[in-house]
Amino acid sequence: MAAPRTQNRIIRWIDYRLPVFSYLDHELNEYPTPRNLSYWWNFGSLAGFMLVTMIVTGIFLAMYYTPNVDMAFDSVERIRRDVNYGWLIQYIHMNGASFFFIVTYIHIFRGLYYGSYKNPRELLWILGVIILLLMMATAFMGYVLPWGQMSFWGATVITNLFSAIPKIGNAIVTWLWGGYAVGNPTLNRFYSLHYLLPFVIVAVVMLHVIALHQHGSNNPLGIDRKGPQDSIPFHPYYTIKDMFGLGVFLILYAAFIFFLPNYLGDPQNYIPANPLVTPPEIVPEWYFLPFYAILRSVPDIWFIPSKLAGVICLFGSIGVLFVLPWLDTSPVRSARFRPIYKWFFFVLVVDVVALGVCGAHRPEGTYIVIGRLATLYYFFHFLILLPLLGKMERPRPLPASIGAAVLKGGAVSAE
Amino acid sequence: MAETAQAKPIGAHGGGEGTRRDFLVLTASALGAVGTAAIAWPLIDSLNPAADTLAAGAPIDVDISKVAPGMSIRVLWRSRPIFIVRRTPEELKLLESGKMNPELSDPDSKALQQADYARNWHRSIKPELLVLVGICTHLGCIPSFAPQPGNTPVENWEGGFFCPCHGSKYDLSGRVFRGVPAPLNLPVPPYNFVSDSVIRIGENPKGSDFDLSSVEQL
Numbered sequence: 001m002a003a004p005r006t007q008n009r010i011i012r013w014i015d016y017r018l019p020v021f022s023y024l025d026h027e028l029n030e031y032p033t034p035r036n037l038s039y040w041w042n043f044g045s046l047a048g049f050m051l052v053t054m055i056v057t058g059i060f061l062a063m064y065y066t067p068n069v070d071m072a073f074d075s076v077e078r079i080r081r082d083v084n085y086g087w088l089i090q091y092i093h094m095n096g097a098s099f100f101f102i103v104t105y106i107h108i109f110r111g112l113y114y115g116s117y118k119n120p121r122e123l124l125w126i127l128g129v130i131i132l133l134l135m136m137a138t139a140f141m142g143y144v145l146p147w148g149q150m151s152f153w154g155a156t157v158i159t160n161l162f163s164a165i166p167k168i169g170n171a172i173v174t175w176l177w178g179g180y181a182v183g184n185p186t187l188n189r190f191y192s193l194h195y196l197l198p199f200v201i202v203a204v205v206m207l208h209v210i211a212l213h214q215h216g217s218n219n220p221l222g223i224d225r226k227g228p229q230d231s232i233p234f235h236p237y238y239t240i241k242d243m244f245g246l247g248v249f250l251i252l253y254a255a256f257i258f259f260l261p262n263y264l265g266d267p268q269n270y271i272p273a274n275p276l277v278t279p280p281e282i283v284p285e286w287y288f289l290p291f292y293a294i295l296r297s298v299p300d301i302w303f304i305p306s307k308l309a310g311v312i313c314l315f316g317s318i319g320v321l322f323v324l325p326w327l328d329t330s331p332v333r334s335a336r337f338r339p340i341y342k343w344f345f346f347v348l349v350v351d352v353v354a355l356g357v358c359g360a361h362r363p364e365g366t367y368i369v370i371g372r373l374a375t376l377y378y379f380f381h382f383l384i385l386l387p388l389l390g391k392m393e394r395p396r397p398l399p400a401s402i403g404a405a406v407l408k409g410g411a412v413s414a415e
Numbered sequence: 416m417a418e419t420a421q422a423k424p425i426g427a428h429g430g431g432e433g434t435r436r437d438f439l440v441l442t443a444s445a446l447g448a449v450g451t452a453a454i455a456w457p458l459i460d461s462l463n464p465a466a467d468t469l470a471a472g473a474p475i476d477v478d479i480s481k482v483a484p485g486m487s488i489r490v491l492w493r494s495r496p497i498f499i500v501r502r503t504p505e506e507l508k509l510l511e512s513g514k515m516n517p518e519l520s521d522p523d524s525k526a527l528q529q530a531d532y533a534r535n536w537h538r539s540i541k542p543e544l545l546v547l548v549g550i551c552t553h554l555g556c557i558p559s560f561a562p563q564p565g566n567t568p569v570e571n572w573e574g575g576f577f578c579p580c581h582g583s584k585y586d587l588s589g590r591v592f593r594g595v596p597a598p599l600n601l602p603v604p605p606y607n608f609v610s611d612s613v614i615r616i617g618e619n620p621k622g623s624d625f626d627l628s629s630v631e632q633l
Contacts, residue, residue: 060458064465082466085457243443 115333222334329390474617
């Protein structure tokens with residue numbers, strides 16, 4: 001593999017002119033990685049795997065799918081029933097969306113716990129938030145394509161979010177629809193964008209990886225590598241670790257594909273879209289539930305009506321992540337050395353789960369109260385707690401180096 | 416983790432015998448290859464005709480009572496044009512005489528372009544009724560039916576099927592002439608007589624298991 005040292009003349013010839021092998025060697029073989037990465041560092045490569053899985057299965061599904069309001073539902077049913085292994089490809093794709101979000105959310109919370117967004121990785125983090133936004137748009141538009149009841153009414157509700165914008169809201173919504181309501185033009189443009197956006201995600205992922213490789217991975221200790229004793233080459237150590245994690249992940253993913261393919265979906269979406277009847281309950285896919293809860297929880301705020309306030313908070317819940325590197329004033333990255341932040345991190349996890357539960361239930365009774373409190377905490381955590389905590393909290397002493405912490409006895413060179 | 420520091424360096428193993436590491440690399444690679452193949456095959460196979468596409472290729476019944484001698488009709492079966500021709504007694508006499516055989520590429524239908532029950536001078540079950548897949552064996556165009564000898568569509572035309580794309584010529588049994596680009600006779604699909612006035616295209620007469628996909632060229 002080591003291209004510059006390889007004896008293979010063809011590889012040397014190519015590499016002299018187009019240094020792909022040197023590049024791979026540099027980014028995989030030589031690429032120094034902290035020696036103490038835990039399994040929480042598996043989820044970035046798992047997300048990459050899911051992106052490829054979704055694109056590959058999606059390309060095959062697109063060969064049979066028909067983006068027309070009269071034929072879309074039947075064409076998806078045909079894929080499930082008549083196309084060779086169509087059921088498998090469709091279930092891989094359908095459940096793939098959920099599993100893509102599972103690994104991405106774990107990846108994000110990993111970053112929050114270990115302070116992976118801090119100097120010098122702010123742009124790396126911001127690119128990640130952009131990927132998250134693109135994923136959400138792609139998943140939403142993909143969910144519309146089967147043209148079931150939830151597809152149609154989900155599309156109606158989400159596009160109507162924009163009607164909350166004063167003055168120009170209605171014009172924007174009409175522009176999004178390309179008609180008087182969600183209809184054939186909407187379906188066609190969603191299909192076009194659902195095919196396009198994953199490739200935009202690929203491009204942003206490339207930037208994400210370039211930014212990552214500039215300073216290398218953060219690590220559970222959150223301290224910088226100080227020398228060769230703190231690093232091991234990415235290959236074979238982390239390629240093997242990633243592959244083992246992938247194996248465990250695939251077992252879980254396959255269990256859903258083969259045994260619980262519809263567990264994460266909504267049965268309403270097996271009813272063809274009917275613009276005259278709204279289902280008794282409109283619920284987005286589970287991965288949007290916390291955001292959905294925020295949308296519904298917000299009451300009137302002064303002169304801002306509840307509808308607009310909800311939309312502002314919905315977008316604000318992602319927007320706040322963009323400025324997170326500057327909201328968190330603590331210079332210490334890892335929560336291991338931040339005794340107070342550590343607990344508030346888990347409060348945030350519980351808070352987001354609580355929002356998810358509220359999003360899954362009708363906004364009535366205690367769910368309204370819990371939803372509002374949880375929404376309040378979400379913004380309190382990022383906007384007030386993190387700036388203050390960095391100033392008030394007394395971090396634990398940091399180890400001298402990764403090697404010193406890992407090897408206990410001191411940084412003896414293991415290479 | 417403390418052990419890693421004292422552990423033997425990676426790759427340190429004795430002699431030329433297989434090591435634990437070799438075993439793990441081989442088994443893991445083999446599993447990876449099997450897994451890749453296991454997911455590649457469903458994707459590849461999904462491009463083959465779907466169940467409903469195949470079901471739409473079931474046999475069809477065609478009423479031939481209105482097809483007068485000298486007349487030809489076309490029906491579509493499995494997305495392919497099927498020619499049904501009722502030949503006149505004069506045309507049959509000419510075919511039976513074998514007068515044109517020296518000009519034909521494969522007058523005895525030796526190439527597998529039809530079932531055994533159509534491997535005869537009239538290339539059909541009943542001599543007068545001809546059933547063909549109307550696709551030129553050259554490059555897939557549809558030949559036109561031109562039963563009258565004369566100077567149309569080309570000079571010294573002897574009557575039969577003429578392909579406008581590259582000038583391939585077939586006689587009134589769908590046998591290809593020599594010296595034209597098409598290599599083989601027009602294929603005969605499986606068919607049988609449900610009654611005197613109805614034929615079923617896509618199904619053999621009892622006792623035959625001819626499969627259209629087994630012909631040399633469609």
